[in-house]
Amino acid sequence: MSSSYQLKNIKVHHGQQCVLDIPELSLPEEKCIALLGDNGAGKSTLLDLLAFTSRPDQGEITLKRQAALYPLHPKQRQMIGYVPQHPFLLAGSVADNIQLALRLQGIERKQHQNQIKQALELVNLDHLAQQAAHTLSGGELKRAAIARAVAYQPDILLLDEPFSHLDQIHSQQFEDIIQHLASQSGKTVIFSTHDRLQGLALADSTINLVAGKTTKSPLLNLFHGTMHDQVFDTGHLQIHTISQLATARHIAIDPSEIIISTQELQSSMQNHYMGRLILIAEEIGTIRLTIDCGERFHAIISPKSLSDLNLTIGDTVWLNFKSTAVSIF
Amino acid sequence: MGYFSDSLAAAFQLIISFDKDIYQIAITSVSISFFAALIAASLAIPAGIYMALNQFSGKQIIQHLLNTLMAMPTVVIGLLLYGLFSRLGPLGHLDLLYTPTAIIIAEAILIFPIMMNLAIVAVTSADQRLVPTLISLGAKPIALSIQVAKHSRFAILAAIITGFGRAIGEVGAAMMLGGNIEGFTRTMTTAIALQTSKGEFETGLALGLLLLVIAFIVNFMLSWLQRPHS
Numbered sequence: 352m353s354s355s356y357q358l359k360n361i362k363v364h365h366g367q368q369c370v371l372d373i374p375e376l377s378l379p380e381e382k383c384i385a386l387l388g389d390n391g392a393g394k395s396t397l398l399d400l401l402a403f404t405s406r407p408d409q410g411e412i413t414l415k416r417q418a419a420l421y422p423l424h425p426k427q428r429q430m431i432g433y434v435p436q437h438p439f440l441l442a443g444s445v446a447d448n449i450q451l452a453l454r455l456q457g458i459e460r461k462q463h464q465n466q467i468k469q470a471l472e473l474v475n476l477d478h479l480a481q482q483a484a485h486t487l488s489g490g491e492l493k494r495a496a497i498a499r500a501v502a503y504q505p506d507i508l509l510l511d512e513p514f515s516h517l518d519q520i521h522s523q524q525f526e527d528i529i530q531h532l533a534s535q536s537g538k539t540v541i542f543s544t545h546d547r548l549q550g551l552a553l554a555d556s557t558i559n560l561v562a563g564k565t566t567k568s569p570l571l572n573l574f575h576g577t578m579h580d581q582v583f584d585t586g587h588l589q590i591h592t593i594s595q596l597a598t599a600r601h602i603a604i605d606p607s608e609i610i611i612s613t614q615e616l617q618s619s620m621q622n623h624y625m626g627r628l629i630l631i632a633e634e635i636g637t638i639r640l641t642i643d644c645g646e647r648f649h650a651i652i653s654p655k656s657l658s659d660l661n662l663t664i665g666d667t668v669w670l671n672f673k674s675t676a677v678s679i680f
Numbered sequence: 681m682g683y684f685s686d687s688l689a690a691a692f693q694l695i696i697s698f699d700k701d702i703y704q705i706a707i708t709s710v711s712i713s714f715f716a717a718l719i720a721a722s723l724a725i726p727a728g729i730y731m732a733l734n735q736f737s738g739k740q741i742i743q744h745l746l747n748t749l750m751a752m753p754t755v756v757i758g759l760l761l762y763g764l765f766s767r768l769g770p771l772g773h774l775d776l777l778y779t780p781t782a783i784i785i786a787e788a789i790l791i792f793p794i795m796m797n798l799a800i801v802a803v804t805s806a807d808q809r810l811v812p813t814l815i816s817l818g819a820k821p822i823a824l825s826i827q828v829a830k831h832s833r834f835a836i837l838a839a840i841i842t843g844f845g846r847a848i849g850e851v852g853a854a855m856m857l858g859g860n861i862e863g864f865t866r867t868m869t870t871a872i873a874l875q876t877s878k879g880e881f882e883t884g885l886a887l888g889l890l891l892l893v894i895a896f897i898v899n900f901m902l903s904w905l906q907r908p909h910s
Contacts, residue, residue, distance in 0.1 A: 404812040425818065433816040439809035441831065451827075455818040499817070 385550030438496030716787035728799025758853035802835030
């Protein structure tokens, strides 16, 4: 599969602190990709690099199999649309802002009106085309920024925390917009979110960031703590691992690797915890259980398993997983 | 007290009667300062924007140099240019000494660091998202500078007006390089110094009042530009 971006030996420092350290990363083309991670995990820093609005202290980024130099070549720049977490609209109307983007991208003047109209229709903002940018609400401003970023029809759209500070209706609208953009032929959408479930639901693939480093784990059961003799201590639980890495500070357990039982299991699995079922949620054909065992765990089971186990909220359940199911980083 | 009040009354009389000499001096002064501000702005504003938007080696040194030049005494600039423009100096053949051009050059040099520093401040104090946004939208270096200048236009205009205000109040270099020649290089500040030394206090006072009015207009424009803009 061809890649939209390839990153090699990327390092970004803020002062003495290394905030992003990616030895190698390939982002597939024509996919919807979610960057998942907590606040401060390095999502915005990575998106800034992908948008070429900042440069790494070390390393190389290849954009669509071509080396990217700073400043970016206009043709490469035209491939990327970027909407930061707090977008900035310049003085003037919404249409003025979009027109400026078209002008800066060197799009022919006669195409401007048509492309402005198309972009605004895409985000349902055509009725606000002539409204002054500084009078827009938070949700309208984000939609206007998306319209501005897609107006020149980039192949890659980067969205930093598009759902932050949005109510449920606007969040749903944004999900629809992202799905629509990602469904278009030849388009790659990369968005960051700290809501892992939303990211997993929307994206074709995910990239998980913890403390500036990528990890393969989906980060649904992410815990921080210290490691002693292959046992990871979260402060509330001791979790058996197979790692010898004494410097490990984070672990994650794939929710589909967790086995739920109503009684303690006699098995080769080393991790067994009794807890209380506090949430049952249906998610795209699966059931997500949230269990409080001192730490909160998420487990994914099938609707049939839910029915067989006859679980209800408040039940005491056992949570079991192998030490090999624990990712350490 | 009688001397002062009589002089003040005479000064007002000179102003309201549109005394030709007084207004000739005022026009000379304003036009010299205007051209000095124009020349300085055309160099200092692009230089300030470039410096604010780019990282390069020696940037810190230039910043220190600008700060030092802002505090440079005007007579020192006058002295240096006098050495260059005097008949025996390296630029003596240009015959610039005791001409309005010499004063314009001196005042432009004087206000250049002020304008450049204020232009740097105007750009760096703009919204931190402005430059990355413009870059992500495809702005190339010149378009980026134009858009940043457009966005910071009120602060940049304030920088130009501040420079003009500094130029019109300058006396040392204007005296040394202009020679205070009546109807030619006599500015308000040099005329005030001359008339007062000659004992014609009311003429000096009338020019001082006009200078105050100009200073008031300049400051009013500055306040207007610096009010919060949406």
